[in-house]
Amino acid sequence: MKILGTGSALPRKTVTNDMLSEFLDTSDEWITTRTGIKSRQIISDERFEEIAALAGQRAIEAAGLVPEDIDFIICHNVCNVYVTPSLASLVQGFLGIKGPNCPTMDLNSACAGFVYGLDICDAFLETGRANRILYICAEEVTRMVDWNQRETCVLFGDGAGAMVLGKGDNYLASTLTSTPMPDVIYYRLPCEPTPYETREGIDTHKAMQLKGREVFRNAVTSAQRDIRDVVAKAGLELKDIDHYLLHQANMRIVDAIKQNFDLPDERFHHNIEYRGNTSSASIPILLDEIVREGKVKRGDLMVFNGFGAGFVTSAAVVRY
Ligand code: ACO
Numbered sequence: 001m002k003i004l005g006t007g008s009a010l011p012r013k014t015v016t017n018d019m020l021s022e023f024l025d026t027s028d029e030w031i032t033t034r035t036g037i038k039s040r041q042i043i044s045d046e047r048f049e050e051i052a053a054l055a056g057q058r059a060i061e062a063a064g065l066v067p068e069d070i071d072f073i074i075c076h077n078v079c080n081v082y083v084t085p086s087l088a089s090l091v092q093g094f095l096g097i098k099g100p101n102c103p104t105m106d107l108n109s110a111c112a113g114f115v116y117g118l119d120i121c122d123a124f125l126e127t128g129r130a131n132r133i134l135y136i137c138a139e140e141v142t143r144m145v146d147w148n149q150r151e152t153c154v155l156f157g158d159g160a161g162a163m164v165l166g167k168g169d170n171y172l173a174s175t176l177t178s179t180p181m182p183d184v185i186y187y188r189l190p191c192e193p194t195p196y197e198t199r200e201g202i203d204t205h206k207a208m209q210l211k212g213r214e215v216f217r218n219a220v221t222s223a224q225r226d227i228r229d230v231v232a233k234a235g236l237e238l239k240d241i242d243h244y245l246l247h248q249a250n251m252r253i254v255d256a257i258k259q260n261f262d263l264p265d266e267r268f269h270h271n272i273e274y275r276g277n278t279s280s281a282s283i284p285i286l287l288d289e290i291v292r293e294g295k296v297k298r299g300d301l302m303v304f305n306g307f308g309a310g311f312v313t314s315a316a317v318v319r320y
Helices: 028-035 048-062 087-095 110-126 212-233 251-261 279-292
Strands: 002-009 013-016 039-042 072-076 104-107 132-140 158-166 171-178 185-188 206-210 243-246 301-308 312-319
Touching (some): 002 279, 028 251, 039 158, 048 087, 048 132, 048 158, 048 279, 072 087, 072 110, 087 104, 087 132, 110 132, 110 158, 110 171, 110 279, 110 301, 110 312, 132 279, 171 212, 212 251, 212 301, 212 312, 243 251, 243 279
Parallel strands (some): 072 104, 072 132, 243 301
Antiparallel strands (some): 013 039, 132 158, 171 312, 185 206, 301 312
16 A cells, blocks of 8 residues: 555634633633643534545645546544445545445544554555545544533544555554443434333433543553554664654643654654644644645655544554
């Protein structure tokens, strides 16, 4: 597998910490000190599927291709108003890819999903089932939180990161893990009632519930374990990696890992300050930003690392 082009798209509206403190008992000082976040983009008048499709379109253009060149669309998405059809299918329509020879599907592995999806794309490409996959991670996490709950709503932003993937030997190693801990982070949507349902309370709606400290501890521990593991699997050492892109959940998590690895600061990229936590989209948005800023060149080695509800974790080594 090889990354042929990247793209990203964000909602128009930027919300600063001061804007949040107009209706929440919070402050710029608290949010900045505890998370590193100063502002984030939040969906207002645009359609979520359009943002996902725009990120995809930009990735196709960056790869020097046209939509008809794509023969598979895979989206990673935790939540949007459409349970069905898939986001990938909606994106296909927005991009004007007629089909029928461009299958579409969605994946969901929470905030760690970006690398889970890369693994699936790699398998499709390497077994010859696809030649050019459009892979999009798109999230509107801000619609999963209770906006009266300062503990959660200040943390998130919306957006989409995309890439076109083709055949190649640049996916050097990956690590995926899962440990059942559903109480640490969850969000429950209501399903339709049936005349036969007798259980109580199970399907009731619940805005995102988060045990922040537990997530923090698990994230720091798993990131160090997974990064060391995946770099060793690739036959490399930590110092060989040019770029570390970690899931952008909290600047203090990135800082903790950076300190433990004793590597130059500039190898750890971050944009949480002005994007917030965009779940599975955080790494591909960050990648697209540093690619467009000219910080990454062909041949550079990158580590991606994520963690999220489950508890799931993931890491990969990719040559750009
Ligand atoms: N503004 C002001 N005060 C707040 C806010 C807020 N927005 N949120 C919480 N507080 C208060 C709490 O009520 C508490 O007050 P108390 O001491 O009077 O009880 C105090 O601040 C400390 O709260 P903690 O939850 O202990 O704060 P902590 O330092 O752990 O920071 C945070 C919370 C930022 C969520 C942190 O635990 C964290 O980053 N966790 C990991 C990341 C994470 O969970 N991300 C969510 C998504 S999951 C994912 O991406 C996989």
